[in-house]
Structure formats: structure tokens, C-alpha cells
Amino acid sequence: MRQTFIVSYDVSDPKRLRRVYQLLRGWGDHLQLSVFQCELNARELVELRSALAELIHHDQDQVLFIDVGPVEGRGSTSIESLGQPYMCPERHAIVV
Numbered sequence: 001m002r003q004t005f006i007v008s009y010d011v012s013d014p015k016r017l018r019r020v021y022q023l024l025r026g027w028g029d030h031l032q033l034s035v036f037q038c039e040l041n042a043r044e045l046v047e048l049r050s051a052l053a054e055l056i057h058h059d060q061d062q063v064l065f066i067d068v069g070p071v072e073g074r075g076s077t078s079i080e081s082l083g084q085p086y087m088c089p090e091r092h093a094i095v096v
Contacts, residue, residue, distance in 0.1 A: 001041065001070055001071075002039050002040060002041050002070070002071040002072075003039070003040060003041075003045075003067055003068075003069065003070055003071065004037065004038070004039055004067075004068045004069060004070070004071050005028075005037070005038045005039075005040055005045070005065050005066060005067055005068065006031075006035060006036070006037060006038075006064075006065075006066040006068060007024060007027075007028065007035070007036045007037075007038055007048075007063065007064070007065055007066075008034055008035045008036075008063070008064045008066070009024075009034045009052075009056075009061070009062065009063045009064070010034065010061065010062045010063075011034075011056060011060075011061045011062075012057075012060045012061055013057070013060070013061075016055060016056060016057065016061065019055050020052065020055055020056065020061075020063070021034075023051055023052065023055065024036045024038070027040070027044070027048050028040075039071045045065075049065070
């Protein structure tokens, strides 16, 4: 079952910051500066956490994973906003 996660990061080095951002672009939707929405199953969550663990310096950086629920259900409606409305990113299939 796929879960929706909010992944937020605070990385102190600009070079590592870019690498974390580029990695997360392949796993989810960029919502704000250091915030992504990722829909992951259990295996993908382990893979993403492992890849991030290799990029960051554990004594200087932080990555937070917030589980907001199943993709089918609460996970798709649990994000609310103040100010500009939250728009769920459009997904397009790319056939190679």
C-alpha cells in the first residue's frame, strides 16, 4: 500500500543541499523550498531513506519524514493551506 509522505530537509552545505534536492525530485513533487510530497510503498521508503542517508552529514543535516496516510484516502486530502491555495501537482505519464 502506498503512503503519502511529506519530506522536509535542512541541509547546511549548498553542495549537499543541491544533491538532496535533485534526489528528491526523482521521488516526489516539490511543494516548497525544502519540502516534497512523496507517494511511497514500504520498499521505496527504505530505498529513499538509504539514498538520503548516504548524502547527508548526520551531525549537521536533518531530513524529516511525515506520514500523512494512505494515498487512497486521507493522504490525498490532508494538506491544507493559508494564503495561496494548495494545488495538487499534475502528473503526466511519459512513455519511453
